[in-house]
Amino acid sequence: MNTTSVLAIFIASIFTNNILLASFLGLCSFIVVSNRIETAISLGIAVTFVMVFTSAINYIVYYYILIPFKLDFLSYVVFIAVIAAFVQFLEMFIERFSPALYYSLGIFLPLITVNCAIFGAVLFMVIRKYDFIQSVGFGFGSGLGWALAIVLMAGLRKKMGYSKIPEALKGPGIILIVTGVIAMTFIGFTGMLSTQ
Amino acid sequence: MTGLLAVGVNVGIFLVLSVWLLISEKLLVRYGKCVVTINDGALVMEKEGGVTLLTALYENKVFIPSACGGKATCGYCKVNVINGGGPVLPTEIPFLSRGEMRSGTRLACQIKLKENIEIALPEDLLAVKEYRAKVSLVRKLTHDMKEINLDLIEPKEIQHRPGKYIQIQAPGPDGAVFRAYSISTPDYVKDKVQLIIRLVPGGIASTYLHNLKEGDEVKFTGPYGEFRLSENPDTAVLCIGGGSGMAPIASIIDSIYNRWPERTCYLFFGCRTTGDVFYLDRFKKMAEKYPNFKVCYALSDPLKEDEDWDGDTGFIHLSVDKRLPKNLDLQTFLCGPPPMIEAVQEVLKNKGYNPEDAFYDKF
Known part of the structure; x- marks a missing residue:
């Protein structure tokens, strides 16, 4: 059992233990989709949404099905299946109720399935022995943290459009360097609280 | 025991997820x-x-x-x-x-x-139709080239302009695939379609087509294509090709001399060795009959010692450079591999022709 308060976990997963900037998970869609702020925001929201729900569903599946049957070695397969199914569901849902959002996310919506940040969040939930409320709080915080990072990046890339970038670093090169710099500035939040 | 349980639980979870998705699809996805x-x-x-x-x-x-x-x-x-x-x-x-x-x-x-x-x-x-046809003749042209005649069964006639192509259906490992092949028969032949197929090692459609026998049935759709031969008999026609790029060119040349025996037409055709040469005799005969038809074949590989060759040697764009006059009212058709087309474009530009006006078929 982990005794950290939900609020602390929530704040920590946004700032001090940001899943992207501290664990470097979910970098691929972060690099590709951070070219426009609007798309970055909508993908951030979609990722947050998926993280909250997959953390919750996977928590139930893990602690109420896999553990009682001593089948925790199946967890990776099951977690991924749950994430994939949920993203499929979300795709249908968004297509039905918000075609505009559906089109603006385009191909990146189904790609959330393979966003390792989501799988990472679920695994952290198990490793750190969070209870249900903590897991949901952690999922929500991690999602917001990822969204914050990608929106920051999109904003910076807009500015970088006017900068002179060395030819060899154009594209992903400079993005990775800037990501590193943002990650270092986030170390500044470490003093705010310390959690696991 | 654990193994069975694991399989059972896994299947159970996957089943629940699938049912959930199927139900949501039923409820959510409705386009009408x-x-x-x-x-x-x-x-x-x-x-x-x-x-x-x-x-x-x-x-x-x-x-x-x-x-x-x-x-x-x-x-x-x-x-x-x-x-x-x-x-x-x-x-x-x-x-x-x-x-x-x-x-x-x-x-x-x-x-x-x-x-x-x-x-x-x-x-x-909108004029494109689906055709059923029977293979009526398979003829080997070179070591890797075959000429295949398809007699139309249903519909019985095809209306096409010279240089058009069809998409033939070939059985592939993951279901049928469609591949484009140019028609080599001229526009006045309406009851059959002839194709020239080069065997591509490992190619799904070319292997299938090379293995066809007389009497086999095939399906295709067509005709497609942007090629549009100028109807003005005073416009000279330049055809440059290599390999199976012969198909649209043969169709264009036969169509031209059927309608305008006096029309000027240049044919440049590039091959590697004498073993790749085909249709040369046929075009030589045409050139005797129609004085304004000029044929030039060129071999890019050096000749072997005991070989006879009265045509050009070197890449085809060098022959074009040497033999094509300047200042013609010219319409150009280029059908061949991309490096050949690029080299020819350069030559045409130097001669004062605008390569943008040409029709291309790169493959």
């Missing part, structure tokens, strides 16, 4: 009937939503070109969308120029029917 209007109402069709525009068109016997079967990798199935269809998807962007995006060009295989849609297609495409 969608109306597709083509060319201002020249053709109107109604289709249950959810399928791609390409599928809807095929089911209604509108055959637009598509080589990849709807995977957004060939970029052939371009249509002009006037109304509906949603915004351009990231999968289409690599195939569309800025101008095309502004004018509403889309890939039909990427548009999912969800609403009424209005599109414009070239009139020619």
